[in-house]
Amino acid sequence: MARRAAIVGIGQTYHRSKRPDVNIGELSAEGVRAVLEDAEISIKDIGAFIVGNMELFEGRYQQDMWQADYIGAVGKPVIRVTTGGTTGGTLACVAFEYVASGLFDTVMALGFEKQYEGDTRAGLKTVADPIWNRWQTTGAIGYFARVAHFYMKECGAPEDAGSRVRVRLARHAARNPHAHLRLEIESVEQAMKSPYLIPPLRQFDMCPTSEGACAIIVASEEKASKMARKPVWAKDWTAVHKESVYVRGGRHSTADLEMAASRLFKRNGITKPMEQISVAEIYAPATWAELEWLEAYGFCEKGQAWKLEEKGYFHFDREFPVNPSGGVVCTNPIGATALIRVAESALQMRGDAGEHQITRKPTIGFSSAWGGSGWTVAHLLSSTKD
Amino acid sequence: MKVGIVAAAQSRYGERPEWRPHEMTYLVVEEALKKVGLPFREGYEDIVTCSSDHWEGMTLTDIRHGEMAGAHLGPTEEKVGDDGANGVLLGSVKIMSGHADVVVVTAACKEKEVKDPSVIENFAFDVPYQQLLGLDFTQAAALQAMSYMHKYGLKREDFAQVVVKERREAKDNPRAFNGGNLTVKDVLGAEMLSYPITSMECRPFCDGAAALILAREDKAKALTDKPVWIAGFGSSMDHHNLGDRDLAESNALRRAAQDAYGMAGIKDPVKEIDLFEISDHYSYQFLLWLEALGVCEKGTAAKRLSAGDLDRSGKMPVNASGGLLGGVPRYVAGLNCVIEAFYQLRREAEERAVKGEPLVAVAHGTTGPAGQHHCVILLERGF
Numbered sequence: 001m002a003r004r005a006a007i008v009g010i011g012q013t014y015h016r017s018k019r020p021d022v023n024i025g026e027l028s029a030e031g032v033r034a035v036l037e038d039a040e041i042s043i044k045d046i047g048a049f050i051v052g053n054m055e056l057f058e059g060r061y062q063q064d065m066w067q068a069d070y071i072g073a074v075g076k077p078v079i080r081v082t083t084g085g086t087t088g089g090t091l092a093c094v095a096f097e098y099v100a101s102g103l104f105d106t107v108m109a110l111g112f113e114k115q116y117e118g119d120t121r122a123g124l125k126t127v128a129d130p131i132w133n134r135w136q137t138t139g140a141i142g143y144f145a146r147v148a149h150f151y152m153k154e155c156g157a158p159e160d161a162g163s164r165v166r167v168r169l170a171r172h173a174a175r176n177p178h179a180h181l182r183l184e185i186e187s188v189e190q191a192m193k194s195p196y197l198i199p200p201l202r203q204f205d206m207c208p209t210s211e212g213a214c215a216i217i218v219a220s221e222e223k224a225s226k227m228a229r230k231p232v233w234a235k236d237w238t239a240v241h242k243e244s245v246y247v248r249g250g251r252h253s254t255a256d257l258e259m260a261a262s263r264l265f266k267r268n269g270i271t272k273p274m275e276q277i278s279v280a281e282i283y284a285p286a287t288w289a290e291l292e293w294l295e296a297y298g299f300c301e302k303g304q305a306w307k308l309e310e311k312g313y314f315h316f317d318r319e320f321p322v323n324p325s326g327g328v329v330c331t332n333p334i335g336a337t338a339l340i341r342v343a344e345s346a347l348q349m350r351g352d353a354g355e356h357q358i359t360r361k362p363t364i365g366f367s368s369a370w371g372g373s374g375w376t377v378a379h380l381l382s383s384t385k386d
Numbered sequence: 387m388k389v390g391i392v393a394a395a396q397s398r399y400g401e402r403p404e405w406r407p408h409e410m411t412y413l414v415v416e417e418a419l420k421k422v423g424l425p426f427r428e429g430y431e432d433i434v435t436c437s438s439d440h441w442e443g444m445t446l447t448d449i450r451h452g453e454m455a456g457a458h459l460g461p462t463e464e465k466v467g468d469d470g471a472n473g474v475l476l477g478s479v480k481i482m483s484g485h486a487d488v489v490v491v492t493a494a495c496k497e498k499e500v501k502d503p504s505v506i507e508n509f510a511f512d513v514p515y516q517q518l519l520g521l522d523f524t525q526a527a528a529l530q531a532m533s534y535m536h537k538y539g540l541k542r543e544d545f546a547q548v549v550v551k552e553r554r555e556a557k558d559n560p561r562a563f564n565g566g567n568l569t570v571k572d573v574l575g576a577e578m579l580s581y582p583i584t585s586m587e588c589r590p591f592c593d594g595a596a597a598l599i600l601a602r603e604d605k606a607k608a609l610t611d612k613p614v615w616i617a618g619f620g621s622s623m624d625h626h627n628l629g630d631r632d633l634a635e636s637n638a639l640r641r642a643a644q645d646a647y648g649m650a651g652i653k654d655p656v657k658e659i660d661l662f663e664i665s666d667h668y669s670y671q672f673l674l675w676l677e678a679l680g681v682c683e684k685g686t687a688a689k690r691l692s693a694g695d696l697d698r699s700g701k702m703p704v705n706a707s708g709g710l711l712g713g714v715p716r717y718v719a720g721l722n723c724v725i726e727a728f729y730q731l732r733r734e735a736e737e738r739a740v741k742g743e744p745l746v747a748v749a750h751g752t753t754g755p756a757g758q759h760h761c762v763i764l765l766e767r768g769f
Contacts, residue, residue, distance in 0.1 A: 002387065002484045023513055049623075055439040055446075055467055059509060062467070065754040066512035066626045075641060077621040078759060079476060080467040082439075084446040090464055094476065101482035103649075126444045131406075237485075239462035244449045255459055373449045 004385065005099035006224040006231035007346040008106075009039025009217030015180035015210040015331045018116045024058065025070030028112045031213030031336070032071050035108065039217045040228035043072035046217070047104040050094045051080050052087040052111055053335025056126070058118035071110060085283070085371020086239070087111060088214065088338030092367075092379060095218040096234040105223045111336035112213035120209055120334070127373075129244055141206060144286035145198035146252055151292050152200060155303035162205045163191035164309050165287035166329065172316055173326025175355035178340075180210045180331040205287040205329070212333035214340045221385075232346040235364065235380040238263050242374040253374060257296035260368070260376040265298065268380055270364075273299050277380075278360045279321045279348045281341040281367045285328050289370075294322065297368070297378075321358040324348065338369030342379055349383040389478045390606025390613035390768060392599050393421040394725040399594035399713050400563035401498045407442055408450035410595035411435070411494045415455045418490070418597040422609040427456035430599070432486040433463040436473040436493035436717050440506045443499075455492050455597070462486075469493075469665070470596065470721025471751025471761040475619050477600045487602045488609075494595035495715040503591065510755060512626055523667075524588055526755035528580035530633040531670040535582070537634035538685030542582045545669040546573035547691055549586050549711055552666065555698050556708025558737040564590050564713035573669075587669035589710040589719075596721045598728075611769060614731045617746075618652070618764035620645025628756060639678035639752075639760040646748070646762040647680075655680045659764075660744035661730055662704045663723035665752045666711055675750065675757070676704060703740040706730065720751015724763050731767040 011034030019027055028051075036043060049071065051064050060066075064073070064080040083090045088111040095109035121139055128134055151157055167188055173179035185191050185204065194204035224231035240260040242253065261273075270276045280299065284290040291305040299320070300308060308314065316324035323329075325344040328337055345365035347353045362383050369377040395417035397410050405413070419426060435451040444450075448465035457463040466473045470493035477489040497503065504522040511517040534540060550568050557565030568586070576584040599609075606613040622645070624638035625631045643655070652658045662681065666672035673687035681702060682690050690696055698706040705712075707726040714722045727747035729735040745767045753759040 002482060025512070052467075057445075060513075061438075061440050061506050061509040062754055064468070064623075065510050065758050066516075068623045068626050068758070069630070073623050074625050075637075076623055077642075077645075078623045079472055079621070081464055081476075082467045083448060083463070083465050094464065094479075097480050097483035097485055100484060101479045103479065103482065123445045126439075127446050127449065129450070130444070239464070240459060241449075241452050241457040241463050243453050243458040259459060372446055373453075 002102050003100050004221045005096045005218050005234045006221065007216050008219045008224050008227040008229055008231050009035045010343045010346055011035030011038050012178050012214040012340060012343060013212045014178060015212035015333055017208065017210065019114065019211040024060065024063065024112065024114045024117065025067045027114055027211065028067050028110060028213050029070045031110060031112060031215040035215035035217055038229065045106050046076065046108045048077040048098055048107045049073045050091050050098065050107060050109045051078065052082045052091050053113050054084065054087065054123065055082045056123040057120050057334065058114055083372065085334060086338055086369035086375050086377040087335045088340065089369025089377030090239065091339055092216065092342040093237045093239065093377060096237060099218050099220050105220045107218050108215055109218065109339060110213065110215040111339040113333040113335040114211045115209040115334065116211055140285055141197050141201065144206065144289055145201040147286065147292055148201045148288035150251065151288050155306060157306040159200050160188050160192055161291060161306040161309065162202065162287040163188045165290050166191045166204045168315055169323060169326050169329050172324050172356055173330035176325050179326040181208055201286060201288065207285040207328045207332040210331055210333040212336055214336040214343055216339065216343055230350050232349040233382045233385050235382040236264050236268050237379040239377040240375065241372060244373045254292065254296040256374050256376040257293050260378040261297035264378055264380055274320045277364045277366045278362050279324065279345060279358050279365050281323055281325060281345040283328055283338050283341050283368050283370045287329055290322060316356055317359040321360065324353065324356045324358055338377065341367040341369060345381050349381050387482050388603035389481045389616045390601050390603060391616065391728050392601050392606050392609040392613055393418045394598045394728055396561050396596045396722060396725055397594045399561055399592045399715060402593040407494050407496045408454045411451045411492050412454035414595045414597040415490060415492055418599050422599060427460040430488040430490050431461050432480050432489045433457050433461050434466060434473045434477045434489060434491045435463065436466045436468065436470045436721065437495060438467060438717060441495050441497060441500055451492060451494060455490050468753040469751035469761065470718055471724060471749065471763055472621065473721060474598060474724050474763055475621060475761055478616050478619060481600060481602050487605050489600045490597060491600060491721065492595065492597040493718045493721040495717040496593040497591035497715050498593050516627065523755050524583060525580045526628060527668040528583045529628055530756040531582055533633040534670055534674055540688055542574055543570050544688035545587060546570040548666065548669040548672040549573045551691065551697060552705060552709045552711035555706060555738065556712025559707045559712055562708045562712035563592065565708060583668055589667045590713050592713050592715050594715045594718050596718050596725055598721060598725060612732050613768040614728050615766045615768045616763060617766040618646040618650030619762060621761040624758045626758060633756060636674060636678040636757055639675055639757065642760040642762045643679045646764045650764045659746045659748055661706065661740050661747045663707065663726045664705060664750040665719050665723060666705065666709045671757065672709065679748065698738065698740055706735065706738045706740050720761060723749040723751060727765050731765055
């Protein structure tokens, strides 16, 4: 790599189902102000903007155009990158690359979504191929009900495994002031009372639709050393895509998750991920996906995640903290969701997560994004430059 | 670190009902890879695609375009939701960052499938003010054309001659479908879309795709004997509200060009650059963009065009391919400019080749209403 890149600013708005008080540009501007405040720099210091969201969900076209004045991008290079659910993760990758290329010293990545203004399900319905797959109902719920079903069947997990994840996430979200759903779900029994969407997937197992924005500022090594905050170093990042037909013979594939994580681990000498990585902020839109994916990433053996969950292993104050922010199941402004994973991982590396700060020593953070036809973007952040 | 262009491919543009958008992508990617002997899905680490959910009526268009460029469990893929020139910029950044050695850049659009393009364009305007006026890109362009006319005392004939020149030169371009012998009178007499822009002064809507392969210096030299280097690039955003801009100037393009020239060490663009391929979505833009690019003094581009200076055989050839008015789909537009410049520098432009031995070329792409965002790519012959 040509140059090192570091996250020197982290900002996000609060997240709600509806933000009728602001338009999309004003919402993004809140994210921009938050990140500038955190980095203690001015908008003039930003050399380029990388922005993105779900292109179709709000019904707006070329959103970087009308938001340019709101976010302070006039007179600057702007690129709009949009890769569906993984958008936020891709924004971070591109921001790292902009700085690593040596062309820009300080750049901002900004993800936003105002789902209530459009129709997420109508947008998502058009994701399937109109000739081969339009019969498929392509909402996220059907897919994750499938994930839950197969996890129970193949790993022998009990039906309350998802609810146990939900209790942990509720505990985490209650400690995160930025989380959208801060529900008091204190017991597995309570979570099990939530209605089925498609069995065995329950309402509490699934992510909400949120409105919100998230931004990070990435700087070069030289700039980072002069910044107010402790820099969090981008160690490595990658993306893996799968073909458009992603459920074959009834079984979905997790090849993208496996390939992305193993690529990163191999390139960075990570052989015992749970020991070497101190926190995972993973993009799992449903509780069951957290279990399946922790195994797919290679953090634990197949069929082990629900058992470790029962032991409380993944709580923020335990052995291997997973989604100490409350995760996607508690907060989901799609275009920002994956960038929040990177931002939260960076916050943990910096030691600034406050009440949801992990108790383990933060050394390396893993963040991931998921979307498309089963795509994974993943990053490793490091608290030291090494 | 140098970034080289090693191969390119364009589909034939026009109405292509026989192909679906991503099938066009496959054809051009396959052709470009073949030219440098790379197998599908191998030998490249990254793919940048440029397409639009709105124009395809499907969410996440890069699911299909990425797959057709070989992204299935292979190279990484990113979609740029803007013009193809931005895709070339991102691809170059990726190589310079050391995170990829070879990158495939593609763009595709099927405008002919869209029944009412104005609706999509209207949704690009800000909700509280301009969208409610019912503006589309042609109306925004008409406002820009009017301010340009007023500020520099230009006439509709000045703009119409751009169409005559572009369509005359497009006749020699096998990819373009809109070539023809026209007179200024024909152009002015065509259907009025939004005064002063007639249907002939608007880039014709069409279908098509293009692909380009970028490589790090050493890889580029290994893949081809005739690499073309990307010596500089720049991009810049303007105000969104049309009333906040002086529409008769393009500050965004001026800044983008300055960045690109600065990066390549160009001090005098007129002397040091041999040809331009620019995105003229509308007739007047050919002239206005040239002034912002520093090729002509403000308000003088029309005179230079009538003098024949900007023709293929002129002192400073601009759009020897016939430009976008010759028929190139949106999103593909800026990428097509880069590809045309690449062919000129490689001396592979055949009948549309400019005179002499061009060494330096500029390609340009623009996104948004009345040229809100511009991207400039500067290319240098590397052999």
